[in-house]
Amino acid sequence: MPELPEVETVMRGLKPVLEGARLDTVRAYVPKLRVDLPKDFEKRLNGNRVTQLSRRSKYILIECEDGLVAILHLGMSGRVSIHGAGTDQPERAKHDHVTLRTEQGDLVIYNDTRRFGLIVFSDQASVQDHPLIKDIGPEALGNAFNTDHLWTALQKRKSPIKSTLLDQKVVAGLGNIYVCEALWRAGIHPARRSDHVTRQEVEILVPLIRDVLNEAIAAGGSTLKDYAQVSGELGYFQHSFKAYGREGEPCLGDGCQARMERIVQSNRSTFFCPSCQT
DNA sequence: CGGCCAACCTGTGCGC
């Protein structure tokens, strides 16, 4: 998926188009993504007015005036494109699964090759208690994600630090790319047992996690492979990773002569420097 | 509960 920076970028791109807008024509072309779409999907959204967009972890929350909240997750390959009123509005493309048109004439298309994304309904009063939301840990960019919190979580775990940072119950928003990047910056080996990371290292790691996420958001989200951010003026950006995808290439650490390596941890690729990361 | 793995899908790239 899109990780936190990409989801944040998509949410920010959708905000000016959807917030305050009344939905005019809502269509679903498939019965399910990763899970079934709500049975009354089109009916509940059509004619509704969007009041607020927000993000929780990698979920985009779309609140409507009648209290309905649509919870959107982009999975691995979900993309959102916006086609402004008065511009050419494309024919339905392969893997376009959901379209929203506003009364102003803006068109929002959800495209998801692998259909690992999802859209479910909740309501304003109980969305924080929704099963998908309720166990999520503190936002990586929020104040509640701090040294104490991460340190406490790490003490309870023997699994590799990489796996723990991917656990959304520990910290919300990190994914495979930014965990690799943050651990490289912090000089921590991804296979190190969580409970063997020192408190001093956690103090270094937490702000580095924030840095890498903030830099990616500032860059408009990274554009990579099958993920493309095309929501209007935010545009494209080429973000160059220091660790992710750099197997066999020189480590970019100061004065480091080593080459980056790739290992597989719980079926996910991890990229790291065998010299800088201990 | 912690930890691991398969499953959910489609597409792409590489070796033969």
Added chain:
DNA sequence: TGCGCACAGGTTGGCC
């Protein structure tokens, strides 16, 4: 252009 396999940014459910 064919076949088979590995791999891709995520999350869940089942099992030990």
